[in-house]
Amino acid sequence: MPDFPLSQRQSKTDRTFVRVGNLELGRDFIVIAGPCAVESYEQTFACAEQVSRMGGHLLRGGAYKPRTNPYSFQGLGPEGVDILVRCARQHHLGVVSEVMDDENLRQMQDTVDVLQVGARNMQNFSLLKRLGKLRHPVLLKRGLAATVDEWLWAAEYILKEGNPNVILCERGIRTFESRMRNTLDLAAVVWAKQRTHLPVIVDPSHATGHRDLVTPLALASAVAGADGVMVEIHPTPLDALCDAAQALTFEQFSELMKKLTELLPHLGKSMA
Ligand code: PEP
Ligand code: MN
Numbered sequence: 001m002p003d004f005p006l007s008q009r010q011s012k013t014d015r016t017f018v019r020v021g022n023l024e025l026g027r028d029f030i031v032i033a034g035p036c037a038v039e040s041y042e043q044t045f046a047c048a049e050q051v052s053r054m055g056g057h058l059l060r061g062g063a064y065k066p067r068t069n070p071y072s073f074q075g076l077g078p079e080g081v082d083i084l085v086r087c088a089r090q091h092h093l094g095v096v097s098e099v100m101d102d103e104n105l106r107q108m109q110d111t112v113d114v115l116q117v118g119a120r121n122m123q124n125f126s127l128l129k130r131l132g133k134l135r136h137p138v139l140l141k142r143g144l145a146a147t148v149d150e151w152l153w154a155a156e157y158i159l160k161e162g163n164p165n166v167i168l169c170e171r172g173i174r175t176f177e178s179r180m181r182n183t184l185d186l187a188a189v190v191w192a193k194q195r196t197h198l199p200v201i202v203d204p205s206h207a208t209g210h211r212d213l214v215t216p217l218a219l220a221s222a223v224a225g226a227d228g229v230m231v232e233i234h235p236t237p238l239d240a241l242c243d244a245a246q247a248l249t250f251e252q253f254s255e256l257m258k259k260l261t262e263l264l265p266h267l268g269k270s271m272a
Contacts, residue, residue: 004152006159007166007196014197018137018165020094020113023057025137025167026199028272029264030228032096033253034060036205036243037073038080044087046235050250052091054257057272058114059088060096060230064104065242066120073241078107085111096139096230102130109136119144119171119206122154132161139230141169141203148188155198168192168200169230170221172207181209181246184217186224193225201228205246211237214248215256219263228272231256 002008009015017024033051038044038061048059063080065073076083081097088095094113099105100121108115114137121127122143131138138158142151155166170189172182184207192200202221204214218229234240234247248256264270 003149004156004196007152007155007198009195009197016164016166016197016199018167018199020058020137023094023272025201026227029222029260029269030058030201030272031056031257031260032058032060032201032228032230033233033248034084034096035062035234035240036232036247037062037065037075037241038084039076039241041083041087043235044083045090046250047233048087048091048093050233050235050253052093054254055261055271056253056257057093057228058096059084059091059093060116060232062098062242064098064100066098066100066118067242081108081112099127099131101127105130109134113137114139114167117141117154122146122151125157128154128157129161132158132163134163135165136163137165137167138163139167139169139201141171142173142185142188144174144182146173148191151188152192152196155196166198168196168198169203170200170207170226171203180207180213182207184208184221186220189221189224189226199227200225201230202226203230205230205232205243205248209243209246211246211248211252214246215252215259218256219259222260222263222267222269229260
């Protein structure tokens, strides 16, 4: 049996496009942006407005946060999902949000367009099997210390249950390097693009942990062949309740969109 029977690419043209509303992830380049955590209606509305105004495609935001420290802000829960979806719809954006368990899933499956499996849950096999029984697009983040094979086997868990709509997301891995929050593994992006038919996106926010590194690495991700990027933004990053150091200001986000739009045609790609 091949290592990755369901995700491996059969030919050069074998590619899966994951449909989210009018978008086809894996075809043209997409930008997902939004706050790390939904904190309030005003904060999320401002982010949605900025994403839409700058030509971003999907609004992200965590309502259930898998925080390493149990005393950190855990997210607004059901109210957060409601705020995120309302703000996105008002700006005609689809929604990406993290699901951690069955109870979250029940609250999210009717309204959230893309269900995110966070790095800390990449090997939560019962969650993966459960998501495999749905048709929702699943954004599968690479685990903090997962090899590329382990990441792809996690994708196989979802595919094997019958859900073909898997989007891979490289978000940096833990190495001995400590200046950066994680080490962005762009070789893994190239590897996954060459060997699988699945869309592959990059999250340079969690990969670096520093807002000033996000734009250069988002551009590098596009050059490496990623199908899109997911970045964290905040109207006032220093006040962010979660991941303040990596949130782009609105000005930085607009600069990122401008640079990506200029770069993509040189790579034979276009913004969705
Ligand atoms: C997130 O996207 O908000 C998140 C928690 O990311 P990760 O699972 O990659 O740490
Ligand atoms: Mn975050």
